[in-house]
Amino acid sequence: MRLRSLLFVPADRPERFGKAAASGADAIILDLEDSVAPDRKAFGREAVREWLSGPRACPAFVRVNPLDGDLTRDDLDAVLPTRPDGLLLPKAEGAASIEALLVMAGAARVPPILPIATETAAAIFELGSYRVVREHLCGVTWGAEDLPAAIGASRAREADGRYTPPLEMVRSLTLFAAHAAGVSAIETVYPRIDDADGLAAYIARARGDGFTGMMAIHPAQVEAINAGFAPTQVELSHARAVVNAFAASPGAGALKLNGKMIDRPHSLLAQRILDQAR
Numbered sequence: 001m002r003l004r005s006l007l008f009v010p011a012d013r014p015e016r017f018g019k020a021a022a023s024g025a026d027a028i029i030l031d032l033e034d035s036v037a038p039d040r041k042a043f044g045r046e047a048v049r050e051w052l053s054g055p056r057a058c059p060a061f062v063r064v065n066p067l068d069g070d071l072t073r074d075d076l077d078a079v080l081p082t083r084p085d086g087l088l089l090p091k092a093e094g095a096a097s098i099e100a101l102l103v104m105a106g107a108a109r110v111p112p113i114l115p116i117a118t119e120t121a122a123a124i125f126e127l128g129s130y131r132v133v134r135e136h137l138c139g140v141t142w143g144a145e146d147l148p149a150a151i152g153a154s155r156a157r158e159a160d161g162r163y164t165p166p167l168e169m170v171r172s173l174t175l176f177a178a179h180a181a182g183v184s185a186i187e188t189v190y191p192r193i194d195d196a197d198g199l200a201a202y203i204a205r206a207r208g209d210g211f212t213g214m215m216a217i218h219p220a221q222v223e224a225i226n227a228g229f230a231p232t233q234v235e236l237s238h239a240r241a242v243v244n245a246f247a248a249s250p251g252a253g254a255l256k257l258n259g260k261m262i263d264r265p266h267s268l269l270a271q272r273i274l275d276q277a278r
Contacts, residue, residue: 008028
């Protein structure tokens with residue numbers, strides 16, 4: 001499953017489901033958690049169940065409610081029979097949360113899980129454990145809103161929009177946790193819908209740092225995210241040249257290409273770029 005862009009849509013707004021699915025996003029996230037008021041949860045479950053029971057224009061994830069409440073089992077009972085393409089698990093705290101979700105699901109088939117892995121203080125210390133349950137994951141992502149509230153921080157971002165040092169550390173640890181588990185590293189949302197330049201810079205930084213996709217809060221962000229996480233023609237041309245150079249000299253540890261030295265890490269990166277294009 002390609003996961004460059006994942007677009008949130010509130011579960012209690014079924015009139016938006018089709019538009020979200022037609023947005024060009026690689027997947028949509030039908031959200032039963034933060035965007036749905038408590039007295040609308042039951043309606044949201046029924047709306048998701050009904051929509052997932054029909055044909056889908058794109059893969060659909062469901063964000064269930066956190067395991068520390070009393071809503072998750074009802075969420076699973078409602079949506080798992082309709083075979084969603086993935087589950088987004090908020091406030092996850094490492095492998096133990098993934099295993100608890102599987103137990104709660106019982107005999108039902110559980111699709112690949114995408115944990116939001118940084119929303120509590122305890123979660124930070126469990127990031128390395130996701131590689132133990134990698135076969136149940138499709139990626140690892142993080143959030144910049146719940147954690148500051150959980151630790152009493154007054155802000156998540158500096159005046160220039162960059163994350164504060166604690167949040168930068170959490171972002172980096174999420175990136176490494178995903179790659180250690182061998183799954184997609186998904187950047188968190190960019191909250192400004194009306195800031196195209198800021199979004200472009202945010203996407204470029206995420207991809208440059210090693211994230212492979214990103215969550216979106218509005219259909220207007222999807223096109224930029226898809227383009228930003230796709231290799232450019234220049235990158236593809238260079239990657240093919242690197243791979244071909246090592247294929248022509250299979251025993252070489254380092255080679256000269258266009259006047260520059262390249263070695264095996266360059267070959268691995270080039271192959272990753274070609275894999276992304278496919």
